[in-house]
Amino acid sequence: MTPLWTAAALRAATGGSLAAEPAISGISIDSRSVAPGDLFVALRDARDGHDFVADALARGAACAMVDRAPPGVAPDAALLRVADTLAGLTALGAAGRARFAGKLAAVTGSVGKTGTKEMLRLLLAAIGPTHAAMASYNNHWGVPLTLARMPAEAGFAVIEIGMNNPGEIAPLAALARPQVAAVTAIGEAHIGHMGGLGAIAAEKGSIVTGLVAGGIAVLPRDSAFFGQLAAQARAAGVVRIIGFGRDPAAEIRLLEAVTGPEGTRASLAVQGRQVAIAMPALGLHHAENACCALAVVAALGEDAARAAPALAGYAPGAGRGAPREIAVGGGTALLIDESYNAAPPAMRAALASLALRPGARRIAVLGDMRELGGFAMALHRDLAAEADSAADRVFCCGPEMAHLYAALPPGKRGAHAPDSAALAPIVQAALRPGDVILVKGALGSRMAVVVRALTEQDHRGAA
Template structure:
């Protein structure tokens, strides 16, 4: 196997010192998933990664990137010493980007980033080796990590970019330098931090900062900020393609026929009607496919070939994965959409739940975060959607209490303080034939509910 990073390359990229000769085949920040030959990066987050360096080396790591002496490490341990590990990782990512001949696509947006990134991974693989993050690695350490892992022979790279505060997208975009930037959609996620949807649109539009003149921005035609973002892109010397359902969208969703486990979409692009079969359910997935085909067209590749590859895309854990779970007397369907939530994504999830052929349709919802002073009203505003699609709604968290109280009594399952309290209540309430959607912001820890339900999963 060709080394991803040699000793000389590690030194040159980071400006660090490394006394050993190593051949690094991967980059890791987590000893739980580390593989032999990895460079372990000792980042500081909830815990200090330096405390895990000795364990990483014992598990086969080729070297560790550190900015202090790690406890328990041997005196001759292969340590790449730098002034700051996050800066070192960022420098490594920048060096990987500099040496790569891959075509880069950047993805941002209020919701649908990871789904669109994964769909692009599948679509672009039809044209060449494609690299993308293994998970939602879209922040100040996730983007450098994704770049640092970039294989030397990659033909395409898909880089997801997220934010929590103003001013975070532009530096990520400048680091990744995509040829094509994709904005999935624009909504109210993080409005509590940025103050307005206008500010969110401007922040997402900052992906333009990393796209060189001659590249392209693929943006949502259905957004009220589309014209403003298009003007910004053209002023920067970029081409503009739009996606969505609005008349005149370059990649326009003409129709969607949904089923329990997928759907069929027809997309108009370049004067051609392109049929797309999707193995993940929901109209929102079809709209993501419009963005994907728009990006493929912007690259000068065949959208039809990309569309023929998309049936291989399926929903992942925490993002709509469907699992049969054991319940008393039989089994039920779990739709695990627990990774994150915003008002549009909860409505989309409820629509998917409502389309299921099931005995009862049950939603388990945790708080949406970072919605600011309107958070209570926004949660309550979901009641009509929940009542129309669900037989029962279970909620946890203070904010979801507003939704729960806005529901008709007949639709109320239970309201609990947190996900740990909700899990056993929900599990006891499920019957054979039910379909249950689990969704909430990451901070609501709805994965706790999923873990409780999947103990003894049937399939």
């Protein structure tokens, strides 16, 4: 089997020193997930990865990238020594991109990035070998890690690019150097750091600055910011822009979409043909993401209509809407786990999907949306109409969700708690068999605490 990286290639890519000659089959930044043959990269975040090098090597790592002497490691251990491990990983990602001869697409947007990336994984895999991150690796370490893990022989690659602050997308796009750059949608995510929707659109639109010569921009034709995004692409020298959406002017057009408990069906006009798709995922936003994904496939010069049936294999992942049955009071209930993240557009989409779920009661368990700055009070409070329409009872936690809770009709209020740990037992005690429970909030709201509480015990619900 051809190694992902040879020792010589590691030295050449990073400029580091390595006395051993390991053959690298994978790359890990978490010692707990190391597989035999991996290169372990000792990054610094909340904890210093150098403290886990010994554990990674004991678990079978073939080599570790370090910028200082790690504790408890033998003098003859296989260590790739670099000046800075994050810079070393970035250099390795750049080398991975440089040797890649396939077609690469990059995706950003306020919502829908990960779903669109997963749809592209399915669509492109129906055409040829495809590489994409298994998780939402879209930041300053996630993008280079995805590129460094990219097999040179893959036919396609999909890179997800995100941001929290101004100026973060363009450098990552320059590292990825896509042939196609897509923006899924513009919404209020991170608006507290950006100052307004126009600034968010400008930052998302900066993905086009990383396009290779002759690259194509895929933009949301239904967005109020389409004109701004298109002007930004033209200013960057992009000649071809493909619009997608319901707008009659869209080149890849969503003609009709229906959604219900069995999933989502849609009809689209794609490259001169009408294409029908069906996905076991509830919510009209999935049809919108599919429209973007098919536009990317077409922009890559592939037969999107022929690949479209692969979307039948798409389903939301863990923490992003995956449904599961849980035990409640001698019966069962349906848990919709959306605990990974929450921006206002995604929260509205999740509530709309909850409204379509049949059940004895529909329960919304909501944590704070983060990084909204001075817009936070209004954006939380303004969810009241959607929450009232979608749910029979609403449980909230966090200081910002208190504004939503106060805006609800008294009959819809379940409880409010300061944090997810305090809310979890209250929700447990309130559940009944037949309930459908949506759990959603920003990652920092730790709504996964509620999900674990509901899935790890048999809940004896209140009457």
